[in-house]
Amino acid sequence: MLIQHHTIAAHYVGVALHGAVRQGRDPAPLLAQAGLDDGLPARIPPLQYAELVKAVWRALDDEFLGLTSRPCPVGAFALMAELVIHTATLGEALAKCSRFYRVANDSLALGVTVENGQAFLWMQLQDPTRDPDHFLLEFMLVMWSRLAGWLIRERIHLQAAQFMHEAPAHVREYPTLFPCALQFGQARNALVFDAGWLHRPVKRSAAELQALLPTLPGAFLVKPVFHGSYTQRVRELIAEDMAAGFPDLEAVAQHFWMTGRTLRRKLLQEGSHYQEIKDGLRRERAVQLLARGELSLQEIALQLGFAEASAFIRAFKLWTGLTPGQYAAVPAPA
Structure with missing residues (x-):
């Protein structure tokens, strides 16, 4: 059972709809699919918010939520995960993930760079102006970091989260998304962790992945409480x-x-x-x-x-x- 011990600010409702609205979509049906048509609360449970994200995915057939120059068809993340599940180590998995998106959609690039014993899981949008609230950047960094931890059955200890933009208006939400040192105005967008994590073996099976995929993105938006740990x-x-x-x-x-x-x-x-x-x-x-x-x-x-x-x-x-x-x-x- 997923234990929810945090909520998501209503700010993220508007930014998740930004791409759809820009394409002329009526947001009302999308909100209704997430049970948000009777008024917007100040904060939303993550699983309910995940339903809104999925509604936008389906409406646009775009896992990048209309926030890039080219759409990324629904199912791309699942296909990428089915490829990386057969890798031996986390480093190999992230490298294959990087190659997949480089071929599938050049609107977004990601990769892993190792410098002085630190690994930098970086991400760059081809046209950052299409993501003015940094939502896609934040969302995909969270998704990839949670996927990495899921693959090796461990919570990866982040040393820092680096962002090219300055601290945004919703900076109060960042400690929940990225529980580590926050660094703004940097040369790249990246999550920083000890490079030793890249050598951890991938422990999940294809069967476990098939059970996980229908629960996304909700399963990765919920921060687990490690009771008994x-x-x-x-x-x-x-x-x-x-x-x-x-x-x-x-x-x-x-x-x-x-x-x-x-x-x-x-x-x-x-x-x-x-x-x-x-x-x-x-x-x-x-x-x-x-x-x-x-x-x-x-x-x-x-x-x-x-x-x-x-x-x-x-x-x-x-x-x-x-x-x-x-x-x-x-x-x-x-």
Whole structure:
């Protein structure tokens, strides 16, 4: 069962319809197919949103939602996945994915570049002006990163998400889509992770893929909650009192009757790191507190276990690409 613990801002409804409306389509029937014809809530469950995306796919016969110069027929992603399921490693799978889109549709290019031990899963639109809200860019990066993790049965630890554009008006949604350091105004659009992941074996079968395909894109839009995993158990343990600071890994490991080395290995097997868990908790809590607008930066810093506001400001800019003041000034997506 898919567990939904986040929602999608209504902002993404309008941008998903942008290409269809530009082609003269009436958005009302598309909204109705997703059960959104009785008024638009502020936030939408991801599986309901996936129905809207599929409605646009079907109406345009275009998996790129009318946001590129050439359509990408419905079924292309499935065909690509059927090709990569037979590869030996994640690196081979992503390389074959890149070759597929290079041949099938030159409106969008993607690939993997390795530099200094880091892998860059990059994407470039032939005509970015057709995707003014960066929706297709965000959507496809999420889809490909989730496919990569699904293929190897692990959650890939992202080190950074890089974007050529500056922080958009809906930047508040980015930490949910890309739970890592956000970097804007970069030379390329890319998800950055340790190159070692490329050597992980593909563990999924063709039968598993056939079961997955009918659930897309919903299955990849839902962020799984890892109940029972050590990642989730560590999160719950250290989230109880962030203001008191975080215990070191050895102290946390003692709660599970194991050594720090063993816990570190178990977290790595789940695609996680102790520092990542701490940063994720702090980032999520910081976003909540800034949205409320009730506390000063110093008060927020203390609640998150920082000794002073300056340390919190530096960390927050690393997480989101913005200072807390810049982030707070961005209106929440409507």
